[in-house]
Amino acid sequence: MSFFKNLFKKSAPATPTRDLNHVSKLIIGDIIELSDSFTLPSEIRRQKFEVIAIETLEFEHQHYPRFKLQGEQQTYVWLTLPGHDQNNFQLSLELTREEVSQLFDLALFGDVFEEGFTELPSQLPVTLGDWHAARYYQQDIATVGYHHRTDFRTSAPSQYTEDNPGRQFDFYHLHDAKENKLIDIMVYNTGDTDVYLTVQLGNDSITGYWPIA
Template structure:
């Protein structure tokens, strides 16, 4: 009996995932069934497949890449201001943007002084539940660096060149209540990524547990 006890006493206790900040690769989250979420997110389970870091002048922001049903890919981060919210991002393609907004109007986002406004036109099947009627620009050409690493466990390079991350410019627009947004990332090679954003309470994640 004492021999068995000595074996079991050496087993490591299972890691607890008590908050979003605890999430690691392979961990799982379950979202609420609230009608405030797009239909393809409600009561769905997602797995953390990778973790990235956005580096800005005054902060580093973690991004958890999530994969869910039908291989939908989301990007999760924490938006910390007076309160802390979930920032859930969906990457959209050029043809989606053509439906969502007038492209001439969309191009004004890149014009100084950065006071563009976007009026929503129509959804695609991919974007239903992710959009609002009107957006106003709040961020213009904010310089950041993207790292394919988790800064909690890996140091970010302080130097230019190899390991310094991929430089980009960020443009951000919000709706009136800042519950929806649009992020646009412009990279040094000219590539442009567009994301639709939902800002949601932490309670939209109803369960979290460690992966295998």
């Protein structure tokens, strides 16, 4: 972690020893710096983050990487590259149950898991800054996916259930009117539920790369 701390003191990327110019090339130990764009939540603008884990989210017709990023102040966010558009990525903040209850009326939030539900207002708590929107609309409901703690960018998860180490979940997805701010929900077979506030970003949201090697 001393490497990570030292980089926070630098104002410009070092001469790279590896060609790192896109989020799709990140490996564990790399560091990125986010821009000061107003498209980013204010808490993470101009902040540096280190890649500390790489996972894979798998759905029926695609799988894509998910990077766990750690900030200088022990802030954690997730960066994902869904779909085939390599010019965009998503940053997600995982919510605690308390934060979910602050942000939403839990009775209304529970309706997200029911067929026919379409709209969810938020209660706009100041504590979560500007990660969230005032209103969300349903898009995906109970889409089956698998969560792998493995980087499958150079291969693919097994198509055979008995050889597939992924943890199965049902995926629920909502977006705001501009489709820039999202809610992603993963409900596992055990009943564990992960809730994320997500923002859509372009590659120009990253202003610096520091490859580990």
